[in-house]
Amino acid sequence: xxxxxxxxxxxxxxxxxxxxxxxxxxxxxxxxxxxxxxxxxxxxxxxxxxxxxxxxxxxxxxxxxxxxxxxxxxxxxxxxxxxxxxxxxxxxxxxxxxxxxxxxxxxxxxxxxxxxxxxxxxxxxxxxxxxxxxxxxxxxxxxxxxxxxxxxxxxxxxxxxxxxxxxxxxxxxxxxxxxxxxxxxxxxxxxxxxxxxxxxxxxxxxxxxxxxxxxxxxxxxxxxxxxxxxxxxxxxxxxxxxxxxxxxxxxxxxxxxxxxxxxxxxxxxxxxxxxxxxxxxxxxxxxxxxxxxxxxxxxxxxxxxxxxxxxxxxxxxxxxxxxxxxxxxxxxxxxxxxxxxxxxxxxxxxxxxxxxxxxxxxxxxxxxxxxxxxxxxxxxxxxxxxxxxxxxxxxxxxxxxxxxxxxxxxxxxxxxxxxxxxxxxxxxxxxxxxxxxxxxxxxxxxxxxxxxxxxxxxxxxxxxxxxxxxxxxxxxxxxxxxxxxxxxxxxxxxxxxxxxx
Amino acid sequence: xxxxxxxxxxxxxxxxxxxxxxxxxxxxxxxxxxxxxxxxxxxxxxxxxxxxxxxxxxxxxxxxxxxxxxxxxxxxxxxxxxxxxxxxxxxxxxxxxxxxxxxxxxxxxxxxxxxxxxxxxxxxxxxxxxx
Numbered sequence: 001x002x003x004x005x006x007x008x009x010x011x012x013x014x015x016x017x018x019x020x021x022x023x024x025x026x027x028x029x030x031x032x033x034x035x036x037x038x039x040x041x042x043x044x045x046x047x048x049x050x051x052x053x054x055x056x057x058x059x060x061x062x063x064x065x066x067x068x069x070x071x072x073x074x075x076x077x078x079x080x081x082x083x084x085x086x087x088x089x090x091x092x093x094x095x096x097x098x099x100x101x102x103x104x105x106x107x108x109x110x111x112x113x114x115x116x117x118x119x120x121x122x123x124x125x126x127x128x129x130x131x132x133x134x135x136x137x138x139x140x141x142x143x144x145x146x147x148x149x150x151x152x153x154x155x156x157x158x159x160x161x162x163x164x165x166x167x168x169x170x171x172x173x174x175x176x177x178x179x180x181x182x183x184x185x186x187x188x189x190x191x192x193x194x195x196x197x198x199x200x201x202x203x204x205x206x207x208x209x210x211x212x213x214x215x216x217x218x219x220x221x222x223x224x225x226x227x228x229x230x231x232x233x234x235x236x237x238x239x240x241x242x243x244x245x246x247x248x249x250x251x252x253x254x255x256x257x258x259x260x261x262x263x264x265x266x267x268x269x270x271x272x273x274x275x276x277x278x279x280x281x282x283x284x285x286x287x288x289x290x291x292x293x294x295x296x297x298x299x300x301x302x303x304x305x306x307x308x309x310x311x312x313x314x315x316x317x318x319x320x321x322x323x324x325x326x327x328x329x330x331x332x333x334x335x336x337x338x339x340x341x342x343x344x345x346x347x348x349x350x351x352x353x354x355x356x357x358x359x360x361x362x363x364x365x366x367x368x369x370x371x372x373x374x375x376x377x378x379x380x381x382x383x384x385x386x387x388x389x390x391x392x393x394x395x396x397x398x399x400x401x402x403x404x405x406x407x408x409x410x411x412x413x414x415x416x417x418x419x420x421x422x423x424x425x426x427x428x429x430x431x432x433x434x435x436x437x438x439x440x441x442x443x444x445x446x447x448x449x450x451x452x453x454x455x456x457x458x459x460x461x462x463x464x465x466x467x468x469x470x471x472x473x474x475x476x477x478x479x480x481x482x483x484x485x486x487x488x489x490x491x492x493x494x495x496x497x498x499x500x501x
Numbered sequence: 502x503x504x505x506x507x508x509x510x511x512x513x514x515x516x517x518x519x520x521x522x523x524x525x526x527x528x529x530x531x532x533x534x535x536x537x538x539x540x541x542x543x544x545x546x547x548x549x550x551x552x553x554x555x556x557x558x559x560x561x562x563x564x565x566x567x568x569x570x571x572x573x574x575x576x577x578x579x580x581x582x583x584x585x586x587x588x589x590x591x592x593x594x595x596x597x598x599x600x601x602x603x604x605x606x607x608x609x610x611x612x613x614x615x616x617x618x619x620x621x622x623x624x625x626x627x628x629x630x631x632x
Binding site for chain 1: 530556561567575580584588589600
């Protein structure tokens, strides 16, 4: 398996989708209304781009994977989010343009950045980040990532796939010759749009470029348009309240044209908005993304993908679901459809569809571990969050301890990944015109405060089928396996918090 | 026995936790110096085997390893390390935690690497003192 194969897959994917794209698409400027960002104008070339199948498939990708099973109104999708990112991107550019010490942004650069915003998620698979965690384990993805360490070392697979789609020669050709040239009043401007720079912005590959680093900051930076949109949007649609003062942020955002490397920054008066972004992120992790019921629903769906993996004869719309390209080629509806699926898969899916979710058998946190400060095994256990295959092996040991009474697809050990804040807090720059450049963490170590906060909130779980007897049985067995394997003991609160006693 | 996560006998958490046993009970929580020092020592073939898992991003304001960042955070979550409120400028590792790490990790998994770990900790201590 080589990286070339992933590129070949992407080429085929682009060709297939372009077969369904209209030739000489001629669009008009349109107004799109949004519950968060209000009334927004999209230019003809943007409308033609949004009309492409690459963007339209985002309508059928849930922004917050299966969170709607817990937060019923969280049914928003990736297209809504992408349009939101483009809108915020446009406002950031307008705001920069209004600052006398910021450089002027040529129209072709503005077009490129807004285009990157529209396209930044076109590599997303069904259920967004849930399938990202599957795609990242495929050999062709690992291989491609290894061959491009400078660009993709820490990027999520969908970012890499979005980058690859935009870099594909057929996609570039279609964008330049069909979309831009047919839909831009100034042909000379259209010819200047740098599509490679668009791809670079998606993965922030232009960080060292004196003139372009700020462009990547808007799309994939410490306080990018992506975060500014998804934090507000995910909170709004899930019914949670977080506060991000977008207007104040826009008032203070700028670029210093005298900088050695031009980066997006805010003035001191806007620093509070950067803190709001970090606080918003940690609150949403705690209350939405890592809510125990959302994690349980994700496990049910992940179990479905494991069944598929163990039964390679089963396909989804002809796809074996063992390559990244398969995940770009099927929809959430295809995956959840009960038609043409064998009984064992149907029964698993039915439980998911009718919300017969797994429940907690054990709650693992620094509060439920006996003397964590001297139990190094607890830290080693938590480290498994870096190694999904090792967690699966541990689940296998738990299934063995239960003498195979329950299928591994129904037994889960979940160790939510710890978000880091120091990276963002170091990268986020604050400067007033004529003043020194500071990072967000210089006046107060907000990242360390958040790390301490998170340390108290972090919770791991063992999930199992929902009846009380099973939960008690699995909880006891899991505590035994953890003690045997990692030599730490759990308090009775580990069971009580799981409400299985 | 814990599930094996890599071809090596030890993990990044084992290495960073073991380093703590050679540090003083309070040391500066300065990510820039910590990441920069580990990135520099990683280039030395003598320490490469211990530190190679940490991949450093070159586009960050300083060489920054997300894995090293997450490992330090996890050690705090696990209560083996703490950062002192309200300024968060110092890390604290208790004698009880040091003894536990020494007995449960260092002696079990990294006994043959003690000298190198001690040298890395010494370099870190020096760098943090001169920051």
